[in-house]
Amino acid sequence: MQLALRAARLGLGTAAPNPSVGAVIADEATGEVISVGTTAPGGRPHAEPQATAAAGASARGKTMYVTLEPCSHVGHTPPCVEAVLAAGVSRVVVAQEDPDPRVAGRGLDRLRQEGVAVTRGVLGDEARWLTRGHIVRVTERRPMIQLKLAVGPDGTVPRGGSGTPLFVTGEIARAHGHMLRARADAILVGAGTVRDDDPDLTCRLPGLAGRSPVRVVLAGNGLPAPSCRLARTCRQVPVWIMAPARTIAAEGDAAQALRDAGCRLFEVSEVGGRPWLPSLCEALVGEGITRLLVEGGPSLWKSFAQAGLVDEVRLFQSRPDAASTTGQSSDSGDFLGSLLPGLDLTAVDRRRLGPDDMTTLRHQPPRT
Ligand SMILES: NC(=O)c1ccc[n+]([C@@H]2O[C@H](COP(=O)([O-])OP(=O)(O)OC[C@H]3O[C@@H](n4cnc5c(N)ncnc54)[C@H](OP(=O)(O)O)[C@@H]3O)[C@@H](O)[C@H]2O)c1
Structure with missing residues (x-):
């Protein structure tokens, strides 16, 4: 077996x-x-x-x-x-x-x-x-949800903003992150990460470029710019943009430009002025997605945690170097509670990846 x-x-x-x-x-x-x-x-x-x-x-x-x-x-x-x-x-x-x-x-x-x-x-x-992706697709109409977080030694999440991702961890951890992408059916970021980082979100491991999953952006009040990297490359690796109907209607020209570029736009329902995550899950399951990797950023992590829509967390944390002021890593329990409120997480694996640590935590107990 x-x-x-x-x-x-x-x-x-x-x-x-x-x-x-x-x-x-x-x-x-x-x-x-x-x-x-x-x-x-x-x-x-x-x-x-x-x-x-x-x-x-x-x-x-x-x-x-x-x-x-x-x-x-x-x-x-x-x-x-x-x-x-x-x-x-x-x-x-x-x-x-x-x-x-x-x-x-x-x-x-x-x-x-x-x-x-x-x-x-x-x-x-x-x-x-x-098999969790299949189990929750059948029993809960949602994909298996894995959150990937990369944090500094003190548990903070440095903000990008210069139009390129800010790397918190080293090469081995990043390669591991790309392996998670290869094993996912879709990868999700919020509109904030697209605005700040303009990421590629592809799998760039040697020999596994063909394993890049569908790239999904969850937008709230504004669509991603049609000039963003995701839109420019969506004919190589698909890009789906999920947004409330009012946002798609309000940004008619941008919506059309994104469609012309080859992106697919989906309407999701809203609760309290924010896209409702079960509606996002329903749209993804309807398209055959069984394993979703949520790469962030922090607003999205928090929303998934508060909705209880998390199966597994992969926490990548850089270790402090000898020259740092404290020389101490924060215990993940200290900061995870504020990054991921309301989750009952149990660490099931912890390993070193070069200068970084990777901890796998699961939301217990699984409901199925
Ligand atoms: N270290 C890491 O692992 C990591 C990973 C990814 C990103 N980041 C960093 O995170 C920063 C961006 O963080 P962020 O929190 O602003 O961005 P985010 O989580 O990527 O996006 C937040 C935006 O997503 C939209 N959204 C739609 N539905 C939502 C929902 N249900 N819940 C929450 N957001 C929803 C909203 O867009 P509207 O504003 O249009 O309403 C919201 O402002 C970047 O600087 C990036 O570098 C770090």
């Missing part, structure tokens, strides 16, 4: 609107791995038929490990359970059931009816986090 999870991780950011699933066919008697499958880019073919096709006749009588219950309904592709049955595997080990009401245990029932031994819940917690 560890190998199946690793295979699933490879497809994060490319499998939407489907979940990225990993499937492994193995011989339990010898420990031999016969084949491995990952959901293909665009979500099809699914992992299971790829694993059975690669194994051929060798799958007969063997065991399949799969990170999500095989589907049992006819969608764009035939049901995966039929491919598993046709391959003749005698046992299926799944990490979790699929909450999609079209599946919801029926895949496992069908396997059992045909005499296949079924084991559920193996490494389920890990699989649920990997």
Whole structure:
């Protein structure tokens, strides 16, 4: 199952609107791995038929490990359970059931009816986090939401403003941030970050330029300038601008110029004079987005925190150098409470990335 999870991780950011699933066919008697499958880019073919096709006749009588219950309904592709049955595997080990009401245990029932031994819940917690985008899309009509914050040693967020991003952290941390982009279906910033930084928001890791996610801007009272970098490059990597109808109407010329440049404009509803985040989530889910990376800035982080719309926080913090006045990093608990009010966060991982630290925190407990 560890190998199946690793295979699933490879497809994060490319499998939407489907979940990225990993499937492994193995011989339990010898420990031999016969084949491995990952959901293909665009979500099809699914992992299971790829694993059975690669194994051929060798799958007969063997065991399949799969990170999500095989589907049992006819969608764009035939049901995966039929491919598993046709391959003749005698046992299926799944990490979790699929909450999609079209599946919801029926895949496992069908396997059992045909005499296949079924084991559920193996490494389920890990699989649920990997598949969280799909789970919350189905159960809450929203994507999985990851906030990425980069702060100085004292927890402050230096403001850009010169038309280029101000880098708080070093190269290794920034490369890690680009990996998060590659594993997201969409990346979101507020209009303030576009105004101050004029960012690219692409994935610039060697060999992974093709993995840049859709770039989304949430605007309130003003649209981004049609001359901004995002608009100038939206034919290479799509740009979606989400704004209240009144803002799009009030800025008719800018809206048309952004459309002419190739940006897509979406209307989102407002509450209290601000775009309502559930409406943004609904628009994103409607477009097949399952994993959203919110890069900021601070106003947006705060709004997501106050709405309870956060699954995971990736906190990048530079460490003080020896010459600094205090030589001390602020404890993340000190400043996170004011940056992200109302969240009950638990740190699940902390690592050094060159001169910086990265802490992964999760909003507990997950509701599904
Ligand atoms: N260190 C980091 O990790 C990091 C990351 C990103 C950005 N930044 C920095 O953050 C600064 C910008 O911060 P910011 O807080 O002004 O910008 P922001 O969060 O990017 O954008 C805020 C703007 O987004 C619009 N908005 C629409 N719906 C909103 C909602 N529901 N909640 C909040 N905002 C909403 C509003 O635009 P209107 O004003 O048009 O109504 C609001 O003024 C930049 O200087 C940048 O360098 C730092």
